[in-house]
Amino acid sequence: MSLVSSFAPGSTSRSSSGFDPGRIRSEFPILATRVNGKPLVYLDNAATTQKPQVVIDATDRYNSAENANIHRGVHHLSQLATEAYEGVRRRVAEFLNARSPREIVFLRGTTEGINLVAQSYGRTFLQPGDEVLITGMEHHSNIVPWQLLAAQSGTVLRVAPIDDRGDLDWAGFERSLSKRTRLIAVVHLSNALGTINPVSRITEVARARGIPVLVDGAQSAAHLKVDVQALGCDFFVFSGHKLFGPTGIGVLYGREELLERMPPWQGGGDMISTVTFAESTWADLPAKFEAGTPNIAGVVGLGAAIDWVADLGLDVVGSYERELLEYATAQVSSVPGVRVVGTARERASILSFAVEGIHPHDVGQVLDAEGIAIRAGHHCAQPVMAHFGVAATARASFAVYNTRDEVDALVRGIHRVKQVFGG
C-alpha cells in the first residue's frame, strides 16, 4: 500500500445550501494525500475525523512554547499551561451550553466517560435489582460498562428495542421502563445506522420519573448542535478525535448537582484537598474527577477544534451534511443489489450498506484500491448487526469536508466491486 503525498485539488461542487466544502478542504493537509495512486476519498469519519491545520498548529505551539504541568507551578510556563487548559474548559462549557465549567470533566474519550459514570454514579447509587436501560442500537462502549456494573453491583441491564428501520421503538421503550429503572443511557447518533435518537423526548419521560439520562455523544458532537440544557440530559460524553481534534481527549459533561454527590473514580494527584495516611478529602469539581496529569496538549488541540467547528457553525455543518447524506443515500441505493441498512426517519452523516453476495471486507478492499476509505465490519455494534441479520456492513460516514464528487467516486467504486466479483 503506497501513501504518496502530493498536491491534489479537492474535488468540490457547491451545494444548494450554499456551503462550499472546497473552501475548507485545503485546511486539512491529509486530504491532499494520494492512496494507491488515487486521490484520497476519506469516508470513515465516524471512526475518526481528520484534523485541520489550526488543530495541528495549536498542539505544536503548546508543545514548542507553552508545555508545563498545570495547577502546580508558580512559574511562567505552568501559568500559561494552566490558563490554556482552563480556558478550553470554559470554551467546552460554552460549546455545550453547560451552566458552568465545573460541569466539564476532561478524560480520554467517550468510553472513559461512560465508564466513569458507571463506576462512580452506578456503584454508589444503584442497588441490586436496580435497572439500567439502554437501546438496541448502542455501541459496545455503552453496553459493556453496564455489564461490568451488573457483575459488580447486581444491577440489571435492560434494552429498549429498535424497529426494522433502525428507529427506537417508542412503545417498546416505554414498556422497558419500570419502577426499578435508575439510569437511562442512550446514543445520540448511532454509529452503525446513523439514527438520531429522540433524546429530548426520552429526557422528558425520564425527568417525570426522576431517572437520570446519559447521552453518548461520540458521533453527534461533530454533526449536530448540542445544547445539554435543551436536551435535558444529566450526562453527555464525547471524544475529541471525532470532532476534528486529537485522539486521547474527551469530555464528560455532568449536571453539577450529580457530580457533587458522586465519589471520585480514580485517586491520585490533582484531585485531592488534603491527604494524610489516615484519610484524604477531595478537591472541588471538576478536579475531583481528574486524577493525575491530564492530556494537556490534547485539551489545547480540542479547544482549537471546537473553535474551528463553531466558527463554521454547526447549523451550516448540519444542513450541508443532511443534503450530502440524502444525495449519497439516493445514489448508493440506486445501484442494483445494494441495500441501505438503517433507514430511520431522522439520520445524520452515516450510510451503512450491504452489497448482495459480497462481503463488506471485500467491498472495503476494492474501494481501498480506488483510494476510498470506508469502514467494513460490525462497527462495535454486534447487537445491531444481529438485529438486521448481517455479520457486518460497509459504512460510509461523512464530514463537512466531503463533497458530492466523493459520493460519485464511492458509487463508481461500488460498481467496480461488483465487476471484480462478477456481479
Added chain:
Amino acid sequence: MMELSALYQDVILEHNRSPRNFHRMDDADGHAEGRNPLCGDQLTVWLKLSGDRVSDVSFEGSGCAISKASASLMTTAVKGKSRAEVNQLFEQFHEIVTGRSVPSSESRLALGKLAVFSGISSFPVRVKCATLSWHALKAALEQGSGAVSTEQDIQGA
C-alpha cells in the same frame, strides 16, 4: 501500488462463488469454530478421521471472499492427509500468506492450488482471513471440538 488482482485471483473468486464441501456434518468425529472478533467472521470446520487420516472435511459459516475461498480450498487439500501432513501443509501455507520466507520448490509443489494465496502477503490485514479455517481445522484435530479466535495469536504472542 498493490494490484487487486494479486489478491483476488480467479481461483479464489471461483471458490468464493461455489465453495466446495460447504455443509454441516452431523456424524463428524470433530469440529471447531473459528471466529475473528475484529470483523465478525465466523466459520465451523467438521472432520471425520480414519485412523490418523482425515477422511472427510467440510465447513460452513459467513466470511469474506478470502476466508471462504481459503476454507474451500483447504477442504479439498487436506482430505486423505495424516495429522502430521496437515500440520506441515498449514506451516507451508502460513509461510506463503505471510511472505516471511520464500517457499521451497518442494513447498510450492505440496501447496498446489493453495499457492494462489501468495498475493495476500502484500495485504497483511487479510492474513487472518486466509488462516481462520486452518486454525479451526487444527483445533478440531487437536481437541475434537472447540473454538478458536484469530485474536488468540495476538494475546498469546
